[in-house]
Amino acid sequence: LGILGWDEAVLGDVEGGIARFREALAIAEELGSFAGIALGYSNLAGLLDRIGRVEEALAAAREGFAIARRGGLERTYGGEMLGHAAKALLDLGRWDEADALTDEALERAPTGPTAIWLLVNRARLETRRGQFDDAAEHLATARAIDESLGGTERRPALLSALAELAAWQRRIDDVRATVIEGIARASEMGLPDPALAWLAAMVLRAEADAAERARARRDEVGLARARAAVDEVMRQVERFGGDGLESAAALTGPRGVAVAALCRAELARLEGRPSPPSWAEAARAWDAIGRPFTPAYARFREAEALLAARGERADAARALSAAWATCVALGAAPLRADGALVARRAATCAWTALPLRVAMGIFRLTAGRGARAPRQRRGWR
Numbered sequence: 001l002g003i004l005g006w007d008e009a010v011l012g013d014v015e016g017g018i019a020r021f022r023e024a025l026a027i028a029e030e031l032g033s034f035a036g037i038a039l040g041y042s043n044l045a046g047l048l049d050r051i052g053r054v055e056e057a058l059a060a061a062r063e064g065f066a067i068a069r070r071g072g073l074e075r076t077y078g079g080e081m082l083g084h085a086a087k088a089l090l091d092l093g094r095w096d097e098a099d100a101l102t103d104e105a106l107e108r109a110p111t112g113p114t115a116i117w118l119l120v121n122r123a124r125l126e127t128r129r130g131q132f133d134d135a136a137e138h139l140a141t142a143r144a145i146d147e148s149l150g151g152t153e154r155r156p157a158l159l160s161a162l163a164e165l166a167a168w169q170r171r172i173d174d175v176r177a178t179v180i181e182g183i184a185r186a187s188e189m190g191l192p193d194p195a196l197a198w199l200a201a202m203v204l205r206a207e208a209d210a211a212e213r214a215r216a217r218r219d220e221v222g223l224a225r226a227r228a229a230v231d232e233v234m235r236q237v238e239r240f241g242g243d244g245l246e247s248a249a250a251l252t253g254p255r256g257v258a259v260a261a262l263c264r265a266e267l268a269r270l271e272g273r274p275s276p277p278s279w280a281e282a283a284r285a286w287d288a289i290g291r292p293f294t295p296a297y298a299r300f301r302e303a304e305a306l307l308a309a310r311g312e313r314a315d316a317a318r319a320l321s322a323a324w325a326t327c328v329a330l331g332a333a334p335l336r337a338d339g340a341l342v343a344r345r346a347a348t349c350a351w352t353a354l355p356l357r358v359a360m361g362i363f364r365l366t367a368g369r370g371a372r373a374p375r376q377r378r379g380w381r
Contacts, residue, residue, distance in 0.1 A: 042061075106122065324336070
């Protein structure tokens with residue numbers, strides 16, 4: 001029943017699938033098996049996250065953790081549940097809570113896949129806060145555990161986090177190496193994993209960055225390499241999704257739709273035709289599933305595309321203002337730095353000369369004033 005409910009929810013019958021899954025969970029509760037109940041809640045949290053219901057995923061993870069703790073399963077199933085809760089808190093923009101939760105969970109010295117899951121979500125938080133050294137350390141530890149076990153079900157999430165860190169650090173060769181490994185992993189699994197979809201989005205972003213740098217240098221070889229890398233990623237998407245991004249998105253509901261919108265916008269940027277409507281669409285799609293960090297990224301890109309196209313300055317101001325506010329609230333230092341570059345351009349462009357006040361305000365904050373500095377915590381080994 002649990003497997004059938006999962007399949008139905010992912011394939012589009014969300015309410016029916018969740019109801020069937022909860023029916024299975026009720027049987028586990030009737031049997032009184034703490035392990036079965038805890039496993040059920042862990043899978044329910046994963047399912048709710050996959051279909052874009054992050055708040056519900058967080059609630060399921062918390063409820064499951066309480067049950068696991070009562071059953072003496074705090075370090076095993078309880079750790080998995082804390083990993084799901086940390087991911088939900090990160091996605092919801094509740095970063096201080098995610099920080100405290102992962103710190104506490106890692107102090108319990110988890111092992112195996114549970115440790116990998118917690119380390120990956122901790123590293124994703126650190127990456128987005130700009131604590132790159134800490135993120136690299138935690139991902140290296142997670143990688144070592146994963147390899148010692150011969151590869152685990154957490155490998156796709158690990159690869160996705162590695163690619164995200166490398167993309168923020170502009171390490172394009174490392175991004176490419178990670179996607180090659182991800183493609184191999186997808187071939188072994190035979191079915192798409194949501195983490196691999198995010199990996200694809202990170203690769204498209206990194207290759208679009210590489211293409212922009214190549215155009216600036218008039219480097220045709222570099223541009224061709226970026227396009228070739230993206231062609232390979234899209235072939236893999238089509239292998240799983242049939243008709244490409246749209247079919248692949250249909251398999252993962254609103255979350256898949258949001259990832260597909262992001263990928264479309266990055267593809268247009270790679271081809272040298274950045275599209276403000278595509279970035280606005282991506283921002284709306286991520287807003288719809290309650291995940292504030294990616295809409296902020298999309299809105300900075302929207303403003304950048306509007307500047308390139310000499311579009312409406314009011315639209316650029318709106319996008320910049322909304323994105324900047326999110327960066328300040330989250331403490332998203334790397335994204336804030338990238339957004340400051342867009343704001344500088346907006347503040348100095350002739351078409352915004354009387355002035356784009358939002359851009360000027362952001363420009364004055366580019367040294368970091370007004371943004372909350374992330375707390376520094378020691379790494380976990």
